[in-house]
Each structure stands twice: as C-alpha cells, then as structure tokens.
Amino acid sequence: xxxxxxxxxxxxxxxxxxxxxxxxxxxxxxxxxxxxxxxxxxxxxxxxxxxxxxxxxxxxxxxxxxxxxxxxxxxxxxxxxxxxxxxxxxxxxxxxxxxxxxxxxxxxxxxxxxxxxxxxxxxxxxxxxxxxxxxxxxxxxxxxxxxxxxxxxxxxxxxxxxxxxxxxxxxxxxxxxxxxxxxxxxxxxxxxxxxxxxxxxxxxxxxxxxxxxxxxxxxxxxxxxxxxxxxxxxxxxxxxxxxxxxxxxxxxxxxxxxxxxxxxxxxxxxxxxxxxxxxxxxxxxxxxxxxxxxxxxxxxxxxxxxxxxxxxxxxxx
Amino acid sequence: xxxxxxxxxxxxxxxxxxxxxxxxxxxxxxxxxxxxxxxxxxxxxxxxxxxxxxxxxxxxxxxxxxxxxxxxxxxxxxxxxxxxxxxxxxxxxxxxxxxxxxxxxxxxxxxxxxxxxxxxxxxxxxxxxxxxxxxxxxxxxxxxxxxxxxxxxxxxxxxxxxxxxxxxxxxxxxxxxxxxxxxxxxxxxxxxxxxxxxxxxxxxxxxxxxxxxxxxxxxxxxxxxxxxxxxxxxxxxxxxxxxxxxxxxxxxxxxxxxxxxxxxxxxxxxxxxxxxxxxxxxxxxxxxxxxxxxxxxxxxxxxxxxxxxxxxxxxxx
Numbered sequence: 001x002x003x004x005x006x007x008x009x010x011x012x013x014x015x016x017x018x019x020x021x022x023x024x025x026x027x028x029x030x031x032x033x034x035x036x037x038x039x040x041x042x043x044x045x046x047x048x049x050x051x052x053x054x055x056x057x058x059x060x061x062x063x064x065x066x067x068x069x070x071x072x073x074x075x076x077x078x079x080x081x082x083x084x085x086x087x088x089x090x091x092x093x094x095x096x097x098x099x100x101x102x103x104x105x106x107x108x109x110x111x112x113x114x115x116x117x118x119x120x121x122x123x124x125x126x127x128x129x130x131x132x133x134x135x136x137x138x139x140x141x142x143x144x145x146x147x148x149x150x151x152x153x154x155x156x157x158x159x160x161x162x163x164x165x166x167x168x169x170x171x172x173x174x175x176x177x178x179x180x181x182x183x184x185x186x187x188x189x190x191x192x193x194x195x196x197x198x199x200x201x202x203x204x205x206x207x208x209x210x211x212x213x214x215x216x217x218x219x220x221x222x223x224x225x226x227x228x229x230x231x232x233x234x235x236x237x238x239x240x241x242x243x244x245x246x247x248x249x250x251x252x253x254x255x256x257x258x259x260x261x262x263x264x265x266x267x268x269x270x271x272x273x274x275x276x277x278x279x280x281x282x283x284x285x286x287x288x289x290x291x292x293x294x295x296x297x298x299x300x301x302x303x304x305x306x307x308x309x310x311x312x313x314x315x316x317x
Numbered sequence: 318x319x320x321x322x323x324x325x326x327x328x329x330x331x332x333x334x335x336x337x338x339x340x341x342x343x344x345x346x347x348x349x350x351x352x353x354x355x356x357x358x359x360x361x362x363x364x365x366x367x368x369x370x371x372x373x374x375x376x377x378x379x380x381x382x383x384x385x386x387x388x389x390x391x392x393x394x395x396x397x398x399x400x401x402x403x404x405x406x407x408x409x410x411x412x413x414x415x416x417x418x419x420x421x422x423x424x425x426x427x428x429x430x431x432x433x434x435x436x437x438x439x440x441x442x443x444x445x446x447x448x449x450x451x452x453x454x455x456x457x458x459x460x461x462x463x464x465x466x467x468x469x470x471x472x473x474x475x476x477x478x479x480x481x482x483x484x485x486x487x488x489x490x491x492x493x494x495x496x497x498x499x500x501x502x503x504x505x506x507x508x509x510x511x512x513x514x515x516x517x518x519x520x521x522x523x524x525x526x527x528x529x530x531x532x533x534x535x536x537x538x539x540x541x542x543x544x545x546x547x548x549x550x551x552x553x554x555x556x557x558x559x560x561x562x563x564x565x566x567x568x569x570x571x572x573x574x575x576x577x578x579x580x581x582x583x584x585x586x587x588x589x590x591x592x593x594x595x596x597x598x599x600x601x602x603x604x605x606x607x608x609x610x611x612x613x614x615x616x617x618x619x620x621x622x623x624x625x626x627x628x629x630x631x632x633x634x
Contacts, residue, residue, distance in 0.1 A: 025342065046590045108587070266627060270425070273363045273623035275590040306590035310583060316633060 001064075001152035004245065005159065005187075007194035014160040017059045020092050021049050024161075026168045031271045036287050039298045041172065042268075043165040046276050046306025050084040050112060052233075053161050053304050054148075057183060058085035060157030061146045062093055070095045072142035077101070077123075077130035079232050080109030081305050082148040087116035089146075098143055100133040102126075106232060108309045127223065127237060149183030150239030159187030165300050166195050173296025176283040178304050179203035179212040179253060180234040182242025188302065189249035202294055203246065203253040204286035206231045206261060212238050213253040216246065230258045230314055233279030233305065252293050254286040261285045262314045268303075275306045278314065318381075318469035321562065322476065322504075324511035331477040334376045337409050338366050341478075343485045348588050353604050356615045358489065359585075360482040363593050363623025367401040367429060369550075370478050370621050371465075374500060375402035377474030378463045379410055387412045389459035394418070394440075394447035396549050397426030398622050399465040404435035406463075415460055417450040419443075423549060425626045444540065444554060466500030467556030476504030482617050483512050490613025493600040495621050496520035496529040496570060497551040499559030505619065506566035519611055520563065520570040521603035523548045523578060529555050530570040533563065547575045547631055550596030550622065569610050571603040578602045579631045585620075595631065597621045 001009070027042040045053035062074060073096030076086045083099040090097035097118035101110065102125035113120055123133040138145055147154060161184070162175060175192055177185045189201045205212050209231070211224035221243050227235035238246070246253075258278075265281035268274060283301045287294060318326070344359040362370035379391055390413030393403045400416040407414035414435035418427065419442035430437055440450040455462050464471060478501070479492060492509055494502045506518045522529050523546035531539045538560050544552035555563065563570075575595075582598035585591060600618045604611060 051590060269592055269627060273368060273592040275586060275592060310586060310630070310632060313627070313630070315627060 001156065003152070005152055005156040005190055007191065009156055010159040010163055010191050013060045013156045014163060016063050017056060017157060017160065020059045021055050022047060023164060024048050026165070027272060027274065029272050032267060032284070035267070037291065038287065038296070041165070041169045041298070041300045042272070043161060043300060043302045044274065045161055046274060046280060046303050050081065050088045051305055051307040052081035052085065053158060053184060053302070054081040054085035055088060056160050057154035057157035058082065058089040058146060059092065061151060061153040062086070062089035064153045065144055069144050072144065073097060074146050075099065075134060075137045075141065075143035076146045076148060077134045078148050079235060080105050081233055081307060083118070084109060084112040084116065086146050087113045087118035090118065091116045098137050098141065100130055100137065102130065106309045108307055112307065148236065149181030150241045152241060155183050155187045155190070155241065158184045159191040161302055162188040162191040163195065165302070166192065169300060171298060172196070172199055172300045173298050174200040174202060174294060175300040175302065176202045176204055176286055176294065177302040178234055178279050178282045179205045180279070181236040182212065182238045182246055184302065184304060185250060186242040186245035189245055193249050200251040200295060201249055202286065203250055204282040205253055205255050206234055206282060207255040207257050209235050210255045212246070213255050215243060216250070216253045219247070231261055231279040231282055233277065234282065254290045254293055256282060256285040256289045260289050264288060266315055275308060276303050277305050277308050280304045280306070318473065322469055322473040322507055324508065326473055327476045327480055327508050330377045330473045331480060333380050334373060334474060334477065337376045338372050339364060340481060341365050343482070344589060344591065346589050349584060352584070354608065355604065355613070358482070358486045358615070358617045360478060360617060360619045361591065362478055363591060363597060363620050367398065367405045368622055368624040369398035369402065370475060370501060370619070371398040371402035372405060373477050374471035374474035375399065375406040375463060376409065378468060378470040379403070379406035381470045382461055386461050389461065390414060391463050392416070392451060392454045392458065392460035393463045393465060394451045395465050396552060397422050398550055398624060400435070401426060401429040401433065403463050404430045404433035407435065408433045415454050415458065417447055417454065419447065423626045425624055429624065465553065466498030467558045469558060472500050472504045472558065475501045476508040478619060479505040479508040480512065482619070483509065486617060488615060489513070489516055489617045490615050491517040491519060491611060492617040492619065493519045493521055493603055493611065494619040495551055495596050495599045496522045497596070498553040499529065499555045499563055501619065501621060502567060503559040503562035506562055510566050517568040517612060518566055519603065520567055521599040522570055522572050523551055523599060524572040524574050526552050527572045529563065530572050532560060533567070533570045536564070548578055548596040548599055550594065551599065571607045571610055573599060573602040573606045577606050581605060583632055592623045592625055593620050594622050594625050597623070
C-alpha cells in the first residue's frame with residue numbers, strides 16, 4: 001500500500017483479519033459517566049488477542065505479505081505490544097519472527113513475545129538504537145520489516161477497531177485514542193471521518209512524551225527525546241505517514257500528567273473491574289483533565305491494551 | 318416464601334429484578350481452557366451491580382417486602398458484598414438500610430456500603446457477634462432483616478445467575494460456584510437441575526473455611542469456627558435452608574488452599590484482563606486442583622464478584 005488507506009481498504013482488512021482477532025466488546029460505567037459528565041463507550045481492546053489492539057495491524061500486515069516474502073520471516077522493533085502482535089501474527093502463519101525490544105521493556109510483555117515463539121534482540125531504549133538493531137536484523141536475515149505504526153497496512157489494521165466501535169455504537173460525537181507513534185489515532189481518524197464526518201477525533205498523550213502535541217502545534221514532526229512517562233506504549237514518536245493524517249483529521253491532542261493517568265487507570269480497575277494498562281488510561285485521563293476541549297456528550301474511548309506487570313502497579317510505589 | 322423455590326418462582330424473580338441488575342456477559346479464555354483441559358464459560362458477576370451476584374438476591378428480597386414493612390427500613394449483617402447489595406437495593410426503593418459489618422471487612426467494601434447511603438454498625442468478626450448486633454438493630458428500629466443467604470427470597474434471586482448462564486450457554490456439563498453460606502450454590506443447583514437435570518453442580522470452598530465440605534460429608538451442619546482464608550466472602554457457615562438443597566443437588570464440595578486461590582486469581586487477571594476477588598477465584602482453583610472430581614468438558618464457572626482492595630493484593634505480601 002502506497003497511498004492513504006480508504007474506507008473500502010479498511011473494510012477489506014476487517015474481513016481479512018476477522019478469523020484471527022476478536023470483535024471486542026463495548027463496556028459502559030454509570031459511575032464513570034457521572035464523574036465525567038458524559039456518556040462513555042469503552043472499546044475494550046484490552047480483551048483483544050495479545051491483550052492489545054496491535055494484533056489488528058500486525059495480522060493485517062503479515063497477511064498482506066506474499067508467500068515468497070514470508071519465507072525469510074518478519075521482524076520489528078517495539079516496546080512490547082506490537083512485538084507480541086507481530087509474534088502472534090507470524091505464529092498464525094507459521095513463519096519466524098524476530099523482534100527488537102528496548103532493554104527496559106516490561107517483564108510481562110517480554111514473556112508474551114517469547115510465548116509466541118519469537119526471537120528477541122535487546123537494545124538501548126532509544127529510537128535510534130531500535131532502528132539500528134532492526135536494520136542489522138533485516139540485513140542479516142532478509143526478514144520483512146513490520147513497522148509498529150509507520151506502515152499503511154498497519155494503520156489499516158488498527159483502523160478496524162474504530163470501524164467496529166461505530167458499528168456497535170453508531171451515534172458517537174467523538175472518539176479519543178492514545179497517541180504514541182500515531183498508528184491507532186490515524187487509523188481511527190480515517191475510519192471515523194469516512195463513516196461519520198461530523199464526529200471529532202481527539203488524541204491523548206502523556207505530558208512526559210508530548211511529541212504529538214508539539215508536532216501538531218508546530219506543523220512539523222518534532223521527535224520525542226528522552227520520554228519520561230509510565231505509559232510505556234506511548235514513548236515513541238510520530239511517523240511520516242501518521243503525522244499528515246493526524247494534522248488533517250484530528251481536532252486536538254490533549255496532554256496529561258502521569259498522576260492523572262494513574263488515577264484514571266485505578267478508577268477503571270475499581271469501577272469497571274477490567275484491567276487496562278497506563279497507555280490505555282491516558283484517554284480517560286484526558287477526558288477528566290480537559291473536559292472543555294472535548295466536545296460531545298457521547299464519547300468513544302479506545303482502551304488500547306491490558307498488559308500490566310501485576311508485580312509493579314503504579315499505586316504501590 | 319416458606320418453601321423451596323421452584324423454577325417458576327426463579328423465572329418470576331428474574332423478570333422482577335431485571336431493571337435493577339445487569340445481565341452479565343460470559344467470558345471465555347483459550348489459554349485457560351488449555352491449562353484446565355476443559356472448555357470454560359465464566360459468568361462474570363464481577364460486572365454485576367455492586368460488583369457481585371449479591372445484588373440479585375438483595376434486590377429480589379427487598380422487592381418482595383410489602384410497603385408497610387419497608388417503612389422501617391431494612392437491615393443485614395455481611396462481610397461486604399451482601400451489605401453493599403442490601404444498601405443498593407434499599408437505595409433503589411428509597412428506604413433506609415442498616416448493615417452490621419465485621420470490623421475486619423475490607424476498606425473497599427466498607428466504602429461501597431457507605432456510597433449507597435447505608436448506616437454501618439461494626440462488630441467483632443464472628444458469626445455470633447454479627448447476629449447479636451443485628452438482633453439489636455432489628456429490635457430498636459423494626460427494620461426488616463435480609464439474611465445474606467438463609468432466606469428463600471435471597472436464594473431465588475441468586476438462582477437467576479445460573480438461569481441466565483444456561484440461557485447464554487445451554488449445553489453445559491457442569492457448573493462450579495463458590496460456597497460461603499450457600500445462597501449462591503443452592504440457588505444455582507435449583508435453577509440448573511430444573512433446566513438441565515443431567516448437569517452436575519459443584520461447590521468450591523477454601524480449605525481454611527471448609528464447613529460446607531465437612532457438613533456435606535457428615536450429613537449435618539458443622540459451623541465454621543475461626544475461618545482462616547483470603548476469600549473474605551466465604552468465611553460464613555451454611556444455613557438451615559441452604560444445607561438441605563446442597564445435600565440433595567450438589568455432586569461434591571472441593572476444597573482448595575489459599576495459595577491455589579491466589580494463583581487462580583492471578584491467572585484470570587493476567588490472561589483475561591478482568592478483576593475478580595479471591596472468593597471468585599476459588600472456582601477456577603478447584604478446577605485446576607481437582608480436575609478428576611469434576612466431570613464434564615463444558616464447564617460454567619460463576620465468578621461471584623470483583624471487589625478487591627487494590628492497595629492490598631495477595632501477591633504483594
């Protein structure tokens with residue numbers, strides 16, 4: 001795919017991947033509705049395969065590869081959920097996966113990648129180190145690189161979450177998604193604007209990794225250097241493919257403190273009895289922090305994942 | 318109600334309470350199926366109102382009271398979830414609730430009861446102290462006592478969970494429920510045996526509060542003295558109304574260690590991304606501990622509740 005995905009391509013992707021990913025449920029909570037003074041619809045991708053929406057993009061990307069390309073396997077770099085997703089997608093196809101992970105990735109995410117039979121190569125936790133290690137892998141093995149977000153096949157796969165959400169709850173005013181590299185929010189924006197042009201899409205981002213907020217304001221990509229946030233899935237920078245889609249379709253990027261993320265995460269655990277990771281809690285944190293910027297009474301929140309190290313919960317520190 | 322509830326009474330109760338309780342979803346987990354070598358269907362009462370199946374029995378009991386009885390309010394004693402359920406049921410009717418709670422009840426359960434506007438009276442954590450305090454409340458206020466389990470209206474309400482489960486998954490071989498005072502398991506047995514006579518019902522109980530196991534073996538009620546288990550909802554003893562139903566309809570009571578409960582609880586949190594309390598995890602612990610006693614390939618597990626103090630998780634001790 002060399003052009004911005006169309007709604008027809010997103011619909012095709014949804015049919016292509018449906019045997020390998022879950023149609024995740026929508027949860028609601030009367031008590032959190034009262035706190036937020038809105039009607040919230042949580043798209044529970046924490047119940048997705050590999051515990052995160054990333055399964056959608058990875059399965060779609062691996063499915064798109066021709067047989068002869070699959071022979072050398074697939075490779076990627078990721079802080080965790082995309083790594084597990086590529087490992088899962090490769091295992092479904094019976095091909096080898098090699099993943100480059102930062103050496104501070106969480107234990108549970110490392111275990112998940114290993115569980116799907118992928119090979120892990122560790123690197124320093126910087127964008128540069130990841131990319132260098134990945135180039136080396138591709139050079140040595142000929143594996144097909146599945147980028148975590150800067151890839152239209154991945155963006156198309158991630159877009160299927162919002163498409164499903166709008167089938168399940170057609171009359172939303174707004175959708176809020178987390179922003180890391182921008183794969184989820186750009187896919188969400190493409191699907192949502194095609195299906196409901198009047199709907200607003202917002203991004204939620206940790207203040208300690210606010211490259212999307214700053215890039216959006218500046219009109220050009222400002223990479224994220226030395227990210228400092230508990231939201232381990234959101235430490236990456238926007239990509240050249242995701243940034244223009246965000247600029248065209250997203251209404252605002254809202255930044256939140258780590259404390260607001262932890263509070264929102266705990267609120268969801270206590271009231272909804274579901275496990276969400278910090279990178280997911282950022283969407284509710286944004287809503288509770290900056291309700292005035294978000295217009296709409298009926299709001300969809302994409303809960304991106306539920307992979308948490310239960311030995312290391314933020315309220316125990 | 319002075320006779321053992323019939324399936325018609327259970328169906329009527331389901332219609333009576335449906336506006337005030339959730340029809341909770343069924344969750345499945347391929348990875349836990351593999352571990353247990355069975356096909357499991359989790360009836361997620363952790364997503365029920367007040368975070369536990371207890372809402373069903375309490376709402377049914379309070380709904381059954383005549384207007385003139387409601388004037389003096391309702392009262393109960395409970396380690397937590399039934400207390401919140403009675404408080405919730407009373408608040409729906411706009412009547413006063415007084416609940417006697419043991420002074421070692423968990424903080425989150427106390428907060429829940431307060432949140433529904435009930436008055437709390439604390440007592441020593443023994444059956445005798447609870448009952449004495451409750452008698453005093455009833456004497457002074459004239460409140461109607463809603464027993465946590467030894468009440469056919471409560472048993473009838475709890476039975477609606479299994480009835481729903483069998484509507485959602487009709488072809489089960491067995492159902493496992495936790496056993497505390499026996500309200501849930503006796504209601505489950507009445508509903509299940511009426512709908513699917515060939516289906517087996519099993520009870521799961523902590524070894525540190527194994528009065529149901531010992532009573533079942535002995536053929537008469539042996540009260541639980543000095544219960545010692547993490548499963549705070551299962552420290553109570555069987556009642557005169559629940560015990561005969563259990564003797565007639567339940568295939569076996571399986572006891573499990575607290576460590577097995579903690580392991581099962583953590584497995585569900587990690588794999589299913591849902592929050593269940595120790596008293597719920599006992600059913601999966603029983604299945605994983607004693608698979609040979611439980612006959613059946615398709616097994617329903619009633620996940621009784623999800624109220625956990627997140628500051629005090631068992632794997633942090």
